[in-house]
Every structure is written in structure tokens, then in C-alpha cells.
Amino acid sequence: MFDFVIGQKKIIDQLVSLDASDKVPHALMFSGDSGRGGLPLAVAFAQYLLCLNRKNGVRCEECPNCQKTAQLIHPDLHFSFPVVKHASKKRDVTFSDDFIQQWRKLVIDQPYFTYSDWLSHIQASEKQGDINVTECNEIIKKLSLKSFGGGKKILVLWLPEMLGKESNRLLKLIEEPPEDTILIFVTSQEEVLLKTIISRFQIFKLPPISEADMINALQKEADIDADKSRQISLLTEGNYIDAQALITGNNQDLSELVINWLRICYQQNSLNLLSWTEKFGSFPKEVQKQVLSYTLFILREFIRLKYIGEDHVSLQNDELIKLKGLSSVLSIEKAEEIAEIISDSIYSIQRNANVRILMMADSLQIGKVIRRKEVSII
Numbered sequence: 001m002f003d004f005v006i007g008q009k010k011i012i013d014q015l016v017s018l019d020a021s022d023k024v025p026h027a028l029m030f031s032g033d034s035g036r037g038g039l040p041l042a043v044a045f046a047q048y049l050l051c052l053n054r055k056n057g058v059r060c061e062e063c064p065n066c067q068k069t070a071q072l073i074h075p076d077l078h079f080s081f082p083v084v085k086h087a088s089k090k091r092d093v094t095f096s097d098d099f100i101q102q103w104r105k106l107v108i109d110q111p112y113f114t115y116s117d118w119l120s121h122i123q124a125s126e127k128q129g130d131i132n133v134t135e136c137n138e139i140i141k142k143l144s145l146k147s148f149g150g151g152k153k154i155l156v157l158w159l160p161e162m163l164g165k166e167s168n169r170l171l172k173l174i175e176e177p178p179e180d181t182i183l184i185f186v187t188s189q190e191e192v193l194l195k196t197i198i199s200r201f202q203i204f205k206l207p208p209i210s211e212a213d214m215i216n217a218l219q220k221e222a223d224i225d226a227d228k229s230r231q232i233s234l235l236t237e238g239n240y241i242d243a244q245a246l247i248t249g250n251n252q253d254l255s256e257l258v259i260n261w262l263r264i265c266y267q268q269n270s271l272n273l274l275s276w277t278e279k280f281g282s283f284p285k286e287v288q289k290q291v292l293s294y295t296l297f298i299l300r301e302f303i304r305l306k307y308i309g310e311d312h313v314s315l316q317n318d319e320l321i322k323l324k325g326l327s328s329v330l331s332i333e334k335a336e337e338i339a340e341i342i343s344d345s346i347y348s349i350q351r352n353a354n355v356r357i358l359m360m361a362d363s364l365q366i367g368k369v370i371r372r373k374e375v376s377i378i
């Protein structure tokens, strides 16, 4: 049962048919932005593979394995993920299992989340997590034991990019895993992984969630019309986590940040600009994209506000007030021009541009657009 996975039907079908013909590779990697659903897909596939009566992509939900995998407590289903120091332990002996309760809760309650969501879930927003030597040794130890249920052992490892140089320790395991062992790695930064690691996996690249699947999921989640969900789907480019942030009003910080940025662009004070671009450059790539997508969203809402009035704008009240504040300096044409600049930046960030330089240039250009005197035709 893949019911908490949004879309990705093509890959699901592929996985199910690999299993039906008994050809599931021993090392699989799901690659793509977290918002495309690599982790939920990995969990769902692991649950499926452990079901004793699975058939045509559906698990029975009744066998003893299903009952345990539903709660993520099956002893043959292992998880590795980045952690920080545990309160009662030294950092170098802390490993994933020290945070397993919090992990299970988050994966079950909210299967789509980013690395920063995970850190804030374990009250470690200010810290840098990783997957350390102790965890690698633990993985090797766990997987070398016989499986508890006599069937497969599965390891879901989230964010191998957080292994750093420790990934070498796992090379042998990945190359020749113990019998009946399946490794499922989930990465959102395939480009930083070592070639020696990548080459040992069968890679499944997750495409953006399709518009139809996204609209469907968003409408289940919140009471928004088809038009709005289509707009959000487009803006977030098939990234469900970004889309959720846009509709749940979980944007308080983003909205502050964006309005402040536009103000700084307008003022063109170079010190303020510099410190803003520094701050922006320090965000993880996913957050950078989220900020820019949200700016696009704000600009499109501004245009709607101007064209058809505030009844048709889906912003929170205080966002609306701030948006109206922009009216004195922003016209529809200017908003469209700025939206264009920002779309280009999102594209460049995806292609690993130097973010600080890019944002500095963009901010100056946006400032110019905002300050330009509109020529009125008599």
C-alpha cells in the first residue's frame, strides 16, 4: 500500500514489478528534492516488501509483519538518518537509534519533511547533524545478524550526503550485502555523493509530483479551489513540502523575510543588501528555493489583488496588509518583471550558481525595477 505517497505512480509500478519478478536490486537509491517524496516512497516500499501477503502493489495490513511495519517497529526494518548529540551521551557515541522514537513519530505523522524540519523536530535547529562512524558500525553490525522474521532485512538510510567520508566504511556492505538484505538510500543531493557509492546503486530519479497528483493532494489537505491548487502546484514545481508551506500559512517567517527583502532592494543600501544576501546564502538550498517560490507567490497574489480585488486573494490578513503597503511603489508591470527575475534565479540555484553573487545582482536589478519612474502616456 503506497497510500501516503503522493503520485510517483510510474516508479511505484516499476518497484512492484521488480518485486513480482523477484528482481529487486540489493541497493536502491531514490534521488530528488525531499518534497518529491523519496522518504515516504522508501518507507512504503519497505513495508510492502515485508508484507507476507503482498500482491499487485497492495500490502495486506493484517499479517504480523504489516502490523509492525505500520508502526515502524518491525525488527528487520532499520533506519539510519542524521542526528546530533543526544542529551545523555557524547556526540561520537550517539547514533540514529537514540532518536528512533522521534523519528517514528515524525515519519508516521508527517511523512513529507525536510532536513531542517527533522532538526527542529529533535530541537536541534541550531545544530549540524550527520551520520557518524558509530552509526556506520551499527549498520554493519545490525545487517550482519540473521533476520528476526526469517525474511528480508531492510535498511532505509535517509540523506547519505550526511555520511561525508564515512560513506567509505559502507562500501563493502553496499557491494556485497549479507543475504536477503536490501539497502534503500534516499538522497536529495545526489551530486555530492561519491562516485564509488553511486555506482553501486540502482538509482531511481524522482520526477516532480505531477500537477494532477498535486492538485488532488492539496485539495484533500485544505479547502482551496482547483485554480489556487493549480497555481501552487506550478509555483512549487511539484514539491509537496513547499506547496504545504504555502497553503498552511506556515509562512509567517517567510513573509517577513520576503517583504523585508523587497524593502531592502528598494532602499539599495549596500550594507543591508550585503547582510541580506549573506543570510540568504547561509540557508540550505531547499530553503532558498522556498523563499524565492514564496516571493513569486506574493507577487502573483499582488497582481491578482490589483486586477480582481482582495476577495480573490488567499493570503492571511497581515500578509495582505503588508502587500497593500507595496502598492505605492509597485505596479502590475513591475511585479511581473520582478517575477521573471525570480523565476530565473530559481532556475540558476537549481544549477548550483554562486548564490550570494546571484542574489546580490538580482537584488540590485529588482531595486532598479521598483524605483523606476513609470512613464505615463497622455
Ligand SMILES: [Zn+2]
Binding pocket: 050, 051, 052, 053, 054, 059, 060, 061, 062, 063, 064, 065, 066
Ligand atoms: Zn501484510
